[in-house]
Amino acid sequence: MTENLLFEIEIYRLYKEEVFLGNSVLEIENLRASFRIKGDYYAAVDGVSLTVHENEVVAIVGESGCGKSALALSIMGLHNLKTTKLEGQVNFQSQNLLSLSPAKLNKVRGKDIGMIFQDPMTALNPLATIGRQIEEPMDYHMKLSSAAKKKRTMDLLRRVGIKNEQRIYGQYPHELSGGMRQRVIIAIALACDPVLLIADEPTTALDVTIQAQIMDLLKELQNQIKSGIILITHDLGVVAEMADRVAVMYAGEVVEIAEVRELFMNPLHPYTRSLLNSIPSNMEAKAKLHVIEGIVPSIQNLDRIGCRFAPRVAWVPEEDHETNPQMHEVKPNHFVRCTCYKNFHFPEGRVGEKDYVAT
């Protein structure tokens, strides 16, 4: 009986490794992105290591200001290099993106890495037609005749769910609604068949019904294309729906990383638990919504020694934290930073912990 169970678990692990952990597309090693503020550099992304595999959706979640977007922009090399210092390695197709010259980096971005931006109202050039903007990456990465480019653009428009592509092709961004523009932005990201897609809060700026449409589209596209996806969001619903693995970021660090079911069923780090506990539930009427006390400290005021989440869980005794918090593999593929998770409990008299996975 026990042997049988162990065998099944082994099979399950093998199966998962087969499905989820194919060839890695992107390996981030100890990435640190520091911004210059009044002459000093402060790390917004502070030693992040992360691997994205083929056909895998890795979600990065966290509050505003915890370094999610800074991480995405670091991968793409979109920070202003005069005020930003990048350290560590971003290995993609056996080269470190951080050490590439701008010209070489331009051969990668837009072609092998596509990026979907947060705000569709501002992410398109107001003076160029939709068709032109989708064709632009093809100009630099593909050798196609203009007729072929146009045909490809039409296909892309249809793939992102735009029905009257003939008309949209010649229109300008201001003539389109927010949801349509986000579809166009997705089409731009997909224009040259990227192997890695970075979606930086793709639904944050949209209203709820459009959010659902865009998420459905992303899910559908994810099934079609075999690329790895980094999905940056603070919407845990989106994470549950789309992600294979989840990395929880706090104050520039990854504090917990696990497969999506594992993370929702068995969250360990106090921050992850607090986040999940903050989801409003319609299963029962709660008197109060759970809130995490305080805010993410700004990168200038961040105390970089000890557990960074400690100030926001003040009731946890100091000796529970590690002096130099490390990632611990508590289960296969489930990593947690610091030791404070072991005895963590929410304080009495406050809204208690509930089952996170309502469905």
Next chain:
Amino acid sequence: MLKFILRRTLIMIPQLFLLSLIVFVLAKAMPGDAITGAFAGDPNATEERKEELREKFGLNDPWYEQYGRWIGNAVQGDFGSSYMYKQPVTTLLAGKVGNTVLLALFTLIITYIIAIPLGIVAGRWTDTWADKLIVTYNYFSFATPLFVFSLLMLFLFSFILGWFPIGGSVDIKIEEGTWDYIVSKMEHLFLPVMSGALLATFGTIQYLRNDIIDTKLKDFVKTARAKGVPERKVYTKHILRNSLLPIAAFLGYEIAGLIGGSIFIESIFSYPGLGQLFLTSIGARDFTVVTALVMILGTATIIGTMLSDIILSIVDPRIRVE
């Protein structure tokens, strides 16, 4: 587009009418009239004689009757006669309008030739020595009074070095229509144009620099970079096109401003244009000439505004009218 231009042109008619009314009434409200101007300092002119002349020229009629007479003729291209030069205003202006338009046009072109590249360099490479140099030049050109700078140019290049003529618009000995005539015109234009242009650049440079710095941080520029567009193309295709919009929109106003604003330049370089005529006419209360000139300047402004609207609707799809 044609419809838009047509409609925009039609709107000009009531604008011009209103302008003419205001100009006429304001000119009437000036102290004195053509008669006091013409006989200023003449001890032999008696009050009776002046009154007689006023009656003769209809200057004692109510203002609306005078306006009716004036506008009726003006529509037919007759702005009356100058009291001072004793010749039709149209003939008087004919020779000068061309000179002023030429001066304004060249000043504008040179201004843009200097200002646009400098604005782009300063905006693209902010906080470099080049940017600092350009911004410094900008402060100087903004702070330097036009008449001081013009006099300095005149003193240095005409008087001391003798490279350029001291005044006029063309050498009178040269026959019209020949190559030498054109060369002589250019020689006479050079100093007034350069003086005007070097000081007029600050607006364009400042606008362009600020707009580029602003546009650099826009999201769509990030999108362009994420597409793998080379840096140079990010500027030419995305940032500059957007940043040049306000400059293009301002073109019409610039033209209007230059035609009206060349009074000092024309006086200092004794350049026979509208500005110089304007000053002498006001001094002499040459009422017909002043009203005609103000009308011309006003019309230039109205046309300039229309031009700006049309240019903007061509370059910016957001305000393009279907």
